[in-house]
Amino acid sequence: MLKGISLRKILFVEELDLEFSPNLNILSGETGAGKSFILDSLGFALGFESPKNFPVSDESSGEVTVCFEVSERNPVRTILNKRGYQSGTEIFIRRTHSPGGRSVAFINNSRCSSDFLKEVALYLINIHGQHDTSQLLNKRSHKELLDKFGDHEKLVNQVRESWTEYQLQTKLCQELENRIEVLARDQEFIAHSLLEFRDFDLKENEHQTLESRRTGMKFAARNREAIEMVAQNIGSGGITKMAIEAINALGKVKGGSEEVLRNVQDALERVLVEIEDTERSMDELKKNMDIDPYELENLENRLFAIRALARKHNVQPDELFGFWNSLEDKSSELDVEQNRLKELEKARNTSYGEYNKRAELLTKTRKRVAQKLDRQISAELPPLKLENAVFRTSIETGQEGSTGKDDIQFLASTNPGVPIGPINKIASGGELSRFLLALKVCLTNMDTDVSMVFDEIDSGIGGATADAVGKKLMGLSGNSQVVAITHSPQVASLGSHHFKIEKHVKGEDTRISVELLDEERRIDEIARMLSAESITDEAKSAARVLLGE
Numbered sequence: 001m002l003k004g005i006s007l008r009k010i011l012f013v014e015e016l017d018l019e020f021s022p023n024l025n026i027l028s029g030e031t032g033a034g035k036s037f038i039l040d041s042l043g044f045a046l047g048f049e050s051p052k053n054f055p056v057s058d059e060s061s062g063e064v065t066v067c068f069e070v071s072e073r074n075p076v077r078t079i080l081n082k083r084g085y086q087s088g089t090e091i092f093i094r095r096t097h098s099p100g101g102r103s104v105a106f107i108n109n110s111r112c113s114s115d116f117l118k119e120v121a122l123y124l125i126n127i128h129g130q131h132d133t134s135q136l137l138n139k140r141s142h143k144e145l146l147d148k149f150g151d152h153e154k155l156v157n158q159v160r161e162s163w164t165e166y167q168l169q170t171k172l173c174q175e176l177e178n179r180i181e182v183l184a185r186d187q188e189f190i191a192h193s194l195l196e197f198r199d200f201d202l203k204e205n206e207h208q209t210l211e212s213r214r215t216g217m218k219f220a221a222r223n224r225e226a227i228e229m230v231a232q233n234i235g236s237g238g239i240t241k242m243a244i245e246a247i248n249a250l251g252k253v254k255g256g257s258e259e260v261l262r263n264v265q266d267a268l269e270r271v272l273v274e275i276e277d278t279e280r281s282m283d284e285l286k287k288n289m290d291i292d293p294y295e296l297e298n299l300e301n302r303l304f305a306i307r308a309l310a311r312k313h314n315v316q317p318d319e320l321f322g323f324w325n326s327l328e329d330k331s332s333e334l335d336v337e338q339n340r341l342k343e344l345e346k347a348r349n350t351s352y353g354e355y356n357k358r359a360e361l362l363t364k365t366r367k368r369v370a371q372k373l374d375r376q377i378s379a380e381l382p383p384l385k386l387e388n389a390v391f392r393t394s395i396e397t398g399q400e401g402s403t404g405k406d407d408i409q410f411l412a413s414t415n416p417g418v419p420i421g422p423i424n425k426i427a428s429g430g431e432l433s434r435f436l437l438a439l440k441v442c443l444t445n446m447d448t449d450v451s452m453v454f455d456e457i458d459s460g461i462g463g464a465t466a467d468a469v470g471k472k473l474m475g476l477s478g479n480s481q482v483v484a485i486t487h488s489p490q491v492a493s494l495g496s497h498h499f500k501i502e503k504h505v506k507g508e509d510t511r512i513s514v515e516l517l518d519e520e521r522r523i524d525e526i527a528r529m530l531s532a533e534s535i536t537d538e539a540k541s542a543a544r545v546l547l548g549e
Contacts, residue, residue: 001069001481002125002451003090007041008063012512018499019516024477026495027485027514028525033501034512035485039455042066043127045095047105047117065094068124068451076123085110091124093117127453128440139422143408146393149443150369155362156403162355163402169348176341183334190331193313197324200309207306207317210299217296234279243272359404366406367395373442380438383472385465386431389414391423391438433460437472451481458488466490489529493546498522523547 007016012034027035045064068091070076080087085107095105095117105117112120147156203209234240250265310317370393377391390413398407412423414431427435437457458469470491476482477496486492498517503510517525526546527539 002483003067003069005038005042005045005067006063006065008065010041010062010064012037012503012510014511016512016514018514020481020483021497022481023496024474024494025481025483026492026498027483027501028487028492028498028529029501030503031487033503035501036455037512038501038514039127039453039485042453044097044103045093046121046125047095047114061099062097063094064097065092067092070124074123076120079120079123080107083116085112091120093120123450125451125453126440128436128455128457139409139424142393142410143403143406145410145439145443146366146370146373146408147403149373150365152362152365152369155358155365159355159358159362159404160402162351162358163400166348166351166355169344169351173341173344173348176337176344180334180337180341183330183337186330187334190327193327194324194331196309197327200305202306202309202321202324204321205318207303207320210303210306214296214299214303217299234275240272240275240279243268243275247272355400359400362404363395363406366404366408370395370408376442377435377438380441380472381434383468383475384434384438385468386414386434386438388416389431389435390420391435392420428460433457434465434469437469441472441476451483452476453483453485455485456487457484458486458491462488463490470494487529489526489543489546492526492529493543493548498525500525 001022002020004017004019006018007013009015018038027038029035041064045066069089070087070091071089076091077087080091087108092108093106094109095103095114097103103114105112105114107117107120147153247265247268250261250268253261306320307317310320313320313323315323374392381387381389381391392411394407394409394411396407396409397405399405410423411420412426412435413420414427418426420426423432423435437454440452440454440457454473457473458466461469466488467490470488471494473482473484473491474494484491484495492498500515500517500521502513502515504513515521523540523543524535526543527535530542530546531539
C-alpha cells in the first residue's frame with residue numbers, strides 16, 4: 001500500500017506531503033492544475049526517467065520520497081534482503097534530481113540503481129495512464145496482455161531461448177551453405193589447377209635452388225678464362241716449377257751458414273705446400289666451371305616456366321609450392337564442410353524441434369487461459385454498462401517468432417446484432433476505456449500490497465457509465481488500494497480520501513498545492529466538477545446527492 005509521497009524543492013512545489021488511505025483515493029482539479037505533475041513525481045521516485053517537462057529547480061536539488069507498507073508475504077521483501085537492503089513492514093524510496101540532471105536513488109537510505117528501483121516498483125504499484133487504451137488499439141500488445149494474465153513469463157522465456165538457439169543454428173547453416181557454394185563453384189578451377197601442378201611436378205624450394213645454380217653457372221661463364229690463367233700460372237709449369245727448382249738449387253749450395261740455408265729451404269718447402277693446396281683448389285674450381293650449355297638452357301627454361309605459373313595464380317614464385325598445397329587442402333575441404341553442414345543441420349533440426357514443442361505448449365496454454373480471460377472480462381462488463389457487449393480472445397496460427405507462433409487479437413461486439421470484430425474498430429473511445437478497466441481488473445494481482453493508480457481511466461464517459469466505472473474502482477479498493485486521477489464527479493464522489501490539486505500563479509511565480517478535502521470542501525469540489533463554471537446551489541445539491549447525503 002502507498003502510504004504517502006513527499007516532494008521537496010520541485011519547481012512548482014517547495015514542500016508537499018500527501019498521506020493516502022488504504023481504499024479509494026481521488027485526485028481532482030482543473031485541467032492543467034498539476035495532476036499529471038503529481039503522477040510524474042511518483043513515477044520519477046519509482047525509477048522512471050523524468051519527462052522532458054518535469055519541472056526541477058535550476059537552483060537546488062529536487063527530491064521525491066514515497067513510503068509503502070508491505071506485508072511479510074510480499075516477495076519484494078525477499079528481493080530486498082537478497083540484495084542486502086534492510087526491509088520491514090515499511091519501505092522508503094527516495095530519489096533526488098540535481099540541477100545538472102543527475103539523479104540518485106535510495107531504498108531505505110541505501111543507494112540503488114534506477115533499474116533495480118523499477119524492478120522493486122513492480123511488486124508495489126501498478127500505474128495505468130489515460131493513454132493505456134493504446135494497448136487495446138495496438139494488436140501487437142494483445143499477446144503481451146494475455147501472457148501477463150496467464151503468468152506465462154517462464155513459458156515465454158523458454159520459447160524465446162529455443163527460438164534464439166534455432167536462429168543461431170540457422171545462421172551458422174546459412175553461412176556454411178554460402179561457403180560450400182563458393183567452394184563448389186571453385187572446384188572445377190581447383191581440379192584443373194591440381195592436374196597442372198601434378199604434371200609440372202614442382203619441388204619444394206625448387207625456384208630458390210635453380211636460382212642459386214643459375215647464378216653459379218653464370219659466374220663460371222663470365223670468369224672461366226681468368227680462372228684457367230690463374231690455374232696455369234700456379235700449375236707445374238708455373239709457380240710450382242719455380243719453387244721446386246729453387247729448393248733443388250739450395251740443395252747444391254755448400255759451406256756458409258748452414259742454419260740460414262736450412263731456414264730458407266724450410267720456408268720454400270712451406271710455400272710449396274701452400275702452392276700445392278692452392279693448385280688443388282683451382283683444379284676443383286675448374287671442374288665446377290665445366291658448364292653444359294644445354295643444362296643452363298634447360299635450367300632457365302624451368303625457371304621461366306615456374307615464374308609463368310606463379311603469375312598465372314597471382315603468387316610469388318617462392319610461394320608457388322605452398323599455393324599448390326593449399327589447393328590440395330581446398331580440394332578436400334568441400335567434403336569436410338559438407339559433412340560439417342550435415343551435423344549443423346542436425347543440430348538446427350533438434351533446436352527447431354525443441355522450439356516447436358515449447359511453442360505448441362505455449363499455444364495450448366494460451367488457448368486455455370484465453371477462455372478464462374474471456375469469462376472474467378465478460379463478468380466485468382455488465383457493471384460497466386456494457387451488458388450487451390461481447391469480448392473474445394482470438395488465437396490463430398501466425399508467423400513463427402521469439403514469442404511463439406500465435407496471432408492473438410482481442411475481438412469485441414458492443415451491441416446486439418453487430419458482428420464481432422477487432423476491438424480497435426468496434427469500440428468507441430469511452431467503450432475502450434471501460435474494456436481497458438475490465439482488462440486491468442482481470443490483470444491485476446489482488447494482493448492488498450499492490451497499489452493501483454488510474455490516470456483518467458474514465459476519460460470520455462459520463463453519467464451512469466461514469467458512475468459504473470467509479471463503483472468498479474471502489475470495488476477494487478476493497479481489496480487493493482486505488483488512487484484515481486479523475487474529472488468525473490461520479491467517480492470522485494465514491495472516494496474515501498479526496499485531494500484537490502490547484503495551481504497558483506502570481507506574477508512569474510507558479511505554485512501547486514494539494515488539499516485533503518473535508519466534507520464541506522468536497523461538496524464544493526464535486527459541485528465545481530458538475531457545473532464546470534460557477535458553483536451554484538443546484539450543483540451543490542447534486543453533489544450532496546452523489547455523496548449520498
